Amino acid sequence: MAAPAPCDVLVIGSGIGGAITSLVLAEAGLDVVCLEQGGWTHPADHPHGRSDWEAERLTSWQPESNRRRAAADYPIDTAAERTMLWNAVGGATNIYAGIWPRFRPSDFRKGREHGLAPDWPLSYEELAPFYDRTDRLLGTSGLAGDPAWPPRPACPTPPLPPAGHGRQLAAALDRLGWHWWPLPSAILSADYDGRPACNGCGACLLGCPRGSMSKLSLSLWPKALAAGARLQTEARVERIETDRSGRATGAVYVDRASGLRRWQPAAIVVLAANAVGTPRLLLLSDNLANSSDQVGRNLMHHTLVAAELWLDQPVDAHQGAIGGLISAEFAETDRARGFVNGFHLIGSGTLGAGIQATGSLSGVPAPWGNAHHAWFRRHFGHGFAVLAMGDDLPQPANRVTLSARLTDSDGLAAPAIAYRSHDNDRRLMRFALDRLAEVATGAGAFEVRLQDYLLPDPAGGPASYVPPAWHLLGTCRMGSDPASSVTNRWHQSWDVPNLYIIDSSSLVTGGAANPASTIAALALRAAEHLRDHRRDVRQARRTAAS
Amino acid sequence: MAQLLDRPPLRLAPPAAAAELAALVDVLLPGDGLFPPAASVGVQWYLAERLRAAQGEAGLGRLQAALAGAGGPLTGLAPATRISVVERLAEHEPALFADLREASYLGYYQAPAVHAAIRALGHRYRASPQPDGYLLPPFDPARDAPRVRRGHYRATAEIRPHA
Ligand SMILES: Cc1cc2nc3c(=O)[nH]c(=O)nc-3n(C[C@H](O)[C@H](O)[C@H](O)COP(=O)(O)OP(=O)(O)OC[C@H]3O[C@@H](n4cnc5c(N)ncnc54)[C@H](O)[C@@H]3O)c2cc1C
Numbered sequence: 001m002a003a004p005a006p007c008d009v010l011v012i013g014s015g016i017g018g019a020i021t022s023l024v025l026a027e028a029g030l031d032v033v034c035l036e037q038g039g040w041t042h043p044a045d046h047p048h049g050r051s052d053w054e055a056e057r058l059t060s061w062q063p064e065s066n067r068r069r070a071a072a073d074y075p076i077d078t079a080a081e082r083t084m085l086w087n088a089v090g091g092a093t094n095i096y097a098g099i100w101p102r103f104r105p106s107d108f109r110k111g112r113e114h115g116l117a118p119d120w121p122l123s124y125e126e127l128a129p130f131y132d133r134t135d136r137l138l139g140t141s142g143l144a145g146d147p148a149w150p151p152r153p154a155c156p157t158p159p160l161p162p163a164g165h166g167r168q169l170a171a172a173l174d175r176l177g178w179h180w181w182p183l184p185s186a187i188l189s190a191d192y193d194g195r196p197a198c199n200g201c202g203a204c205l206l207g208c209p210r211g212s213m214s215k216l217s218l219s220l221w222p223k224a225l226a227a228g229a230r231l232q233t234e235a236r237v238e239r240i241e242t243d244r245s246g247r248a249t250g251a252v253y254v255d256r257a258s259g260l261r262r263w264q265p266a267a268i269v270v271l272a273a274n275a276v277g278t279p280r281l282l283l284l285s286d287n288l289a290n291s292s293d294q295v296g297r298n299l300m301h302h303t304l305v306a307a308e309l310w311l312d313q314p315v316d317a318h319q320g321a322i323g324g325l326i327s328a329e330f331a332e333t334d335r336a337r338g339f340v341n342g343f344h345l346i347g348s349g350t351l352g353a354g355i356q357a358t359g360s361l362s363g364v365p366a367p368w369g370n371a372h373h374a375w376f377r378r379h380f381g382h383g384f385a386v387l388a389m390g391d392d393l394p395q396p397a398n399r400v401t402l403s404a405r406l407t408d409s410d411g412l413a414a415p416a417i418a419y420r421s422h423d424n425d426r427r428l429m430r431f432a433l434d435r436l437a438e439v440a441t442g443a444g445a446f447e448v449r450l451q452d453y454l455l456p457d458p459a460g461g462p463a464s465y466v467p468p469a470w471h472l473l474g475t476c477r478m479g480s481d482p483a484s485s486v487t488n489r490w491h492q493s494w495d496v497p498n499l500y501i502i503d504s505s506s507l508v509t510g511g512a513a514n515p516a517s518t519i520a521a522l523a524l525r526a527a528e529h530l531r532d533h534r535r536d537v538r539q540a541r542r543t544a545a546s
Numbered sequence: 547m548a549q550l551l552d553r554p555p556l557r558l559a560p561p562a563a564a565a566e567l568a569a570l571v572d573v574l575l576p577g578d579g580l581f582p583p584a585a586s587v588g589v590q591w592y593l594a595e596r597l598r599a600a601q602g603e604a605g606l607g608r609l610q611a612a613l614a615g616a617g618g619p620l621t622g623l624a625p626a627t628r629i630s631v632v633e634r635l636a637e638h639e640p641a642l643f644a645d646l647r648e649a650s651y652l653g654y655y656q657a658p659a660v661h662a663a664i665r666a667l668g669h670r671y672r673a674s675p676q677p678d679g680y681l682l683p684p685f686d687p688a689r690d691a692p693r694v695r696r697g698h699y700r701a702t703a704e705i706r707p708h709a
Contacts, residue, residue: 048674048675048676049674049675049676049677050674051656051658051673051674052652052656053674053675054652054655054656055649055652055653055656058648058652104699104700105699105700105701105702105705106699106700106702106705108702109702109705112705112706112707113705113706113707114707115707123702124702125702143685143687143691145695146697147695147696147697147698147699148696148697148698148699149697149699150699150701158684158685159685159690160685161681161682161683161684161685162682162685162690163682167690170692174692174693174694177696178696179696179697180692180696181692181697182685182690182691189684189685198679199676199678199679199680199681200679200680200681200682201675201676201678201679201680202675202679202680203675203676209676210676314668314669316669316670316680318671318680319670319680319682320680320682328697328699329696329697331699332698332699332700352655352671352675353655353660353664353671354651354652354654354655354656355652357651357654357655358647358648358651358652365644365647365648365651366651368573368574368575368632368647368650369573369574369576369629369632370576372574372575372576373577373578373580373581376581377667380664380667380669381667381669
């Protein structure tokens with residue numbers, strides 16, 4: 001094994017957590033090496049300029065890694081969910097939708113509020129300045145002044161142009177007397193920071209080759225590299241090593257191009273491989289940082305139910321950025337509803353004619369035969385979707401472990417995932433489905449299809465909720481108590497003082513909001529703290545609570 | 547992944563198999579006064595490529611066997627009988643049929659002639675999302691911001707245990 005010089009900080013994973021950490025620390029003059037198992041997803045790789053772009057979305061650009069099976073993917077042993085991720089520079093930002101709402105103050109205080117989830121070891125107010133700064137760092141669009149969130153500064157660019165479906169949904173919500181607001185987004189509505197404004201192509205679900213959406217390989221990695229960070233692609237970490245005192249010393253990785261094992265020593269290790277990859281790697285490293293037995297536990301995905309609805313008026317929802325507006329009408333807990341936590345409604349565009357005909361969100365395809373074209377005339381350009389995304393409770397049994405039967409292409413044990421929705425969350429979803437039906441009525445839809453993601457049990461038992469799991473959260477949560485959390489409030493491992501976990505696995509609760517803005521704000525906060533305390537961390541023998 | 551072809555790829559299906567695929571896609575997407583029949587825009591070649599990609603050389607044979615099992619081959623049958631055969635295929639081989647239908651729809655809506663039909667219905671519709679996109683009028687606060695400002699949140703200090 002070749003032995004390079006130790007770096008100051010080794011970052012494992014180049015998604016939001018890894019990219020922001022690498023940037024902050026490289027800008028401070030530290031020698032940062034980032035190991036990423038995937039390669040670059042270049043603008044020309046995206047299928048947006050090809051006529052078969054919709055077929056690509058179901059094959060090579062399929063977000064579910066178990067169905068996509070790209071070279072950098074690892075298998076995931078689960079039938080409980082459809083796990084979605086992207087293994088490449090920038091991680092999931094290569095295919096996310098850039099929907100960018102913040103968590104709410106109550107999301108950080110669920111312990112106090114209802115006790116079925118813990119409080120975070122920090123408050124909304126503490127994170128707010130980092131939300132503001134990551135908005136500017138990554139480039140966002142939106143409108144300040146939403147009464148449903150604490151006051152915030154203006155986004156760097158104004159809200160995206162409203163698409164036809166957004167206008168119709170806004171009118172429906174007004175009729176119902178429910179809150180709505182233009183959706184905050186990590187998609188630029190005006191040129192910003194050297195990147196162009198969105199041109200409304202509507203194919204956000206295949207990522208954004210223009211860089212109008214903050215795809216981190218275009219927005220942030222160029223800055224991190226310019227600051228001196230060294231990014232090693234095709235480098236799959238198989239193990240974090242420790243010395244006798246229990247401090248991390250670096251990582252062994254497989255150079256996927258050559259198949260050789262290599263060793264990267266480091267003074268500080270930051271794990272940013274997401275809520276599946278991070279616990280997997282700790283478990284592969286002889287159960288590292290897991291004296292609490294919390295590594296891998298409390299996996300969250302959000303609850304999701306959705307409606308696809310069609311109106312008489314054309315909305316042409318294949319045009320414009322995918323997200324339209326957000327309603328926080330049901331975002332806070334109201335026990336009278338029969339459950340704790342809440343959900344947001346998010347209006348969403350559709351892709352093109354092919355995906356719409358195959359059933360888009362509902363999974364019910366257009367009829368074939370003589371009825372097909374009549375269906376198409378009536379439905380195409382008249383439909384859009386509304387998602388109801390809620391906060392699922394963290395449960396210890398929902399967890400990532402190591403598979404006993406699957407390995408990746410380098411022979412490393414695959415992650416196995418167990419996930420089952422809590423009764424509370426099922427009640428939340430049923431309530432949300434009723435609200436979606438009301439939205440459809442309020443919008444005057446001539447047809448609505450509700451999607452509950454329930455899979456019937458062939459043996460006749462109760463149907464199980466098998467979610468599209470694009471939000472991978474929890475599994476190495478932060479906390480105030482080493483017995484019930486994996487890191488302290490600064491993302492520093494309780495057990496290994498020079499090991500940090502800065503990614504989606506740090507989240508204590510999932511909020512009812514798309515998580516990327518929160519992952520980014522947390523990463524900036526953690527990375528700056530690490531930057532400012534790096535000398536202590538280099539020497540530390542134990543992790544302090546604050 | 548395969549793109550829709552305007553002519554048969556050289557290595558593709560023998561003529562009988564190609565005719566059977568053409569008959570199948572025309573049952574699925576027969577065309578009307580505006581929309582062209584699927585075979586006329588080459589969906590059968592796309593389907594053949596998809597079958598080959600998913601199942602290798604044997605895929606086409608399997609499909610022909612499944613169609614035969616449902617009362618085919620389609621070629622040589624009257625239009626109404628073809629529909630009955632495909633209905634039986636859908637009933638007896640639902641997974642295979644779902645794949646065929648998905649591939650046929652995705653292939654069909656790649657065709658320039660189909661895009662032209664969509665545009666003739668009055669929709670702005672491009673062959674691919676980029677490079678032109680669909681520019682929309684910019685956000686105008688006077689027109690596009692909520693008129694009634696609803697909504698609330700619980701500030702950290704207000705969060706109390708729920709009864
Ligand atoms: C289809 C889709 C749509 C989404 N849309 C939205 C949205 O609109 N809004 C929103 O807020 N969120 C969205 N999300 C979620 C959001 O993108 C993710 O939660 C977030 O990007 C996760 O960031 P991360 O840094 O934790 O991990 P990731 O982005 O997953 O990055 C982790 C990186 O670590 C690498 N890695 C893992 N293991 C190893 C190893 N052993 N060695 C080396 N490298 C390794 C991976 O290859 C990957 O690149 C979406 C996600 C998906 C999949």
